[in-house]
Amino acid sequence: MAEDCIELRKPVLLIGIGKIGKNIVSKLGNVEYDSLLISNHREELDNNSLHVDCKTWINPSSYKIRSFLETYKEEICTKLSGYQTIVLVTSLSEKSGIAIAPVVSHIAKSMLDKTVISLVTMPFGHEKDKLFQASVSLKRISSNSDINFVVDNDAYIEINPGLTMESCSKISNDIVLNTIKLIPEISLNLGTNLVSGAMEENNIEMGIKDLIAQLYTSLGTSSITKSILYVNGARSEPIGRLNEMLSNFQNTMEGDTSDVSFVVTDSSRNNMHIIASIKGRTKFDSYDPLNMIPVDKVLDWDIPESHPDIDLPLTLID
Numbered sequence: 001m002a003e004d005c006i007e008l009r010k011p012v013l014l015i016g017i018g019k020i021g022k023n024i025v026s027k028l029g030n031v032e033y034d035s036l037l038i039s040n041h042r043e044e045l046d047n048n049s050l051h052v053d054c055k056t057w058i059n060p061s062s063y064k065i066r067s068f069l070e071t072y073k074e075e076i077c078t079k080l081s082g083y084q085t086i087v088l089v090t091s092l093s094e095k096s097g098i099a100i101a102p103v104v105s106h107i108a109k110s111m112l113d114k115t116v117i118s119l120v121t122m123p124f125g126h127e128k129d130k131l132f133q134a135s136v137s138l139k140r141i142s143s144n145s146d147i148n149f150v151v152d153n154d155a156y157i158e159i160n161p162g163l164t165m166e167s168c169s170k171i172s173n174d175i176v177l178n179t180i181k182l183i184p185e186i187s188l189n190l191g192t193n194l195v196s197g198a199m200e201e202n203n204i205e206m207g208i209k210d211l212i213a214q215l216y217t218s219l220g221t222s223s224i225t226k227s228i229l230y231v232n233g234a235r236s237e238p239i240g241r242l243n244e245m246l247s248n249f250q251n252t253m254e255g256d257t258s259d260v261s262f263v264v265t266d267s268s269r270n271n272m273h274i275i276a277s278i279k280g281r282t283k284f285d286s287y288d289p290l291n292m293i294p295v296d297k298v299l300d301w302d303i304p305e306s307h308p309d310i311d312l313p314l315t316l317i318d
Contacts, residue, residue: 006115006146006147006190008085008115008117008183008184009084009085009115010032010084010085011034011082011083011084011085012032012033012034012083012084012085012086012087013033013034013035013036013079013080013083013085013086013087014028014031014033014034014035014036014087014089014180015035015036015037015038015086015087015088015089015104016035016036016037016038016089016090017037017038017039017088017089017090017096017097017100017101017104018039018041018044018090018091018094018096018097018100019039019041019044019091019094019096020089020090020091020094020097020121020172020173020176021037021038021039021044021089021090021097022037022039022044022045022046023173024089024173024176024177024180025037025089027173027177028177028180028181031180031181033087034048034083035048036048036049036050036079037049037050038050038052038076038096038100038104039051039052039096039100040052040053040054040060040065040068040095040096040099040100041096044096050072050075050076050079052065052068052069052072052096052100053068054068055068060095061095061307062095062098062099062133063099063305063306063307064306064307065095065096065099065100066099066100066103066304066305066306066307067306067307067308067309069099069100069103069306070306070308073103073107076104076107077107077111077112080107080108080112080114081112083114084114084115085114085115085116085117086105086108086114086115086116086117087117087118087119087180087183088101088104088105088108088116088117088118088119088141088145089118089119089120089176089180090118090119090120090121091120091121091123091172092120092121092122092123092130092133092134092137092138093121093122093123093124093127093130093134093153097120097137098130098133098134098137099137101118101120101137101141102137102140102141102144102304103303103304105118105140105141105144105145106140106144106303106304108144109144109145109146110144115146116144116145116146116147117145117146117147117148117149117183118141118142118145118147118148118149119148119149119151119176119179119180120138120141120148120149120150120151121150121151121152121153121172121176122134122138122150122151122152122153122154122284123153123154124153124154124157124165124168125154125157125158131287132287132288134284134287135284135285135287135288135291136288136304137304138150138284139288139291140304142192146190147189147190147191147193148191148192148193149176149179149193149194149195149275150192150193150194150195150218150282150284151172151175151176151195151196151197152194152196152214152217152218152283152284153168153169153172154217154218155196155213155214155215155217155218156168156171156214158214158217159210159213159214159217160210171197174197174271175195175196175197175273176195178197178230178232178271178273179195179273179275182230182275186228186275189225189226189277191277191278191279192222192277192278192279192282193275193276193277193278194215194218194219194274194275194276194278194282195273195274195275195276196211196214196215196218196273196274196276197211197214197271197272197273197274198210198211198214198271198272198273204231204245204272205245207231207272208229208245208248208249208272211229211272211273211274212249212274215227215274215276217283218282218283218284219278219282219283220280220281220282220283220284220285220286221280221281222278222279222280222281222282223278223279223280224276224277224278225277225278225279226276226277227274227275227276227277228263228274228275228276229246229249229263229272229273229274230263230272230273230274230275231263231272232271232272
């Protein structure tokens with residue numbers, strides 16, 4: 001096992017936060033993970049869940065949800081304490097994900113010293129009201145994760161403007177689902193990994209081109225250190241053609257990247273995706289203007305900011 005990789009340690013707890021968390025947990029079949037759903041919406045929960053009760057607030061901000069989450073920290077610690085590995089799934093286009101995921105990842109890594117693997121989906125570029133908070137939450141989740149997988153919804157729209165939001169959500173959900181299933185089978189690189197996908201693409205060559213376009217849309221100024229191309233349902237393809245496509249795929253990678261793997265899996269569906277380990281800044285850093293300031297020049301705190309109710313009866317002084 002390489003120094004920059006970790007192995008999955010059992011028992012594993014899969015934590016789904018918000019709507020995407022419920023969708024992923026409900027679709028996982030033969031994965032031997034326990035699960036826990038966390039949300040401030042009761043309809044996104046089932047029997048094994050933690051409801052963050054926001055009391056009389058009808059449409060609380062992410063900061064407000066986070067303040068109510070404070071009262072559940074001890075309960076979260078208890079639920080996580082019996083596990084070696086925490087797999088955290090959320091969408092940072094949802095207020096519940098933005099609010100809850102950074103706190104849960106902080107508890108798992110900083111307080112309980114668990115192995116944390118996070119999978120997050122990012123908002124669309126037109127969701128301007130969410131981009132800043134999503135970037136801040138992503139930074140906190142990444143700092144508290146051994147491995148962080150990021151799926152960029154906006155990349156699909158940029159290469160295929162005709163896609164609907166429903167289609168993009170389906171692609172993202174399937175990619176997250178496939179990535180979770182692959183976790184026990186691959187060498188996981190520490191740090192940030194970008195994941196891009198092309199679903200039900202009959203022409204493998206065109207699918208690979210789409211994947212690479214999605215990948216470079218999200219890269220920003222970062223560089224790729226390792227990438228794995230997964231192709232499902234290509235067992236009938238000629239081996240020589242697959243080798244040629246792998247060579248072309250490797251030649252397309254910019255910089256000094258030489259570690260490119262090609263995995264063909266048995267599946268009744270034709271789909272493919274790339275997991276690319278990266279270093280440096282992604283386009284998500286530009287969502288937060290403060291990211292331009294060097295890290296060593298910033299005074300920050302471990303606990304994400306929240307908006308608690310503080311009653312300060314001050315005496316009027318004449």
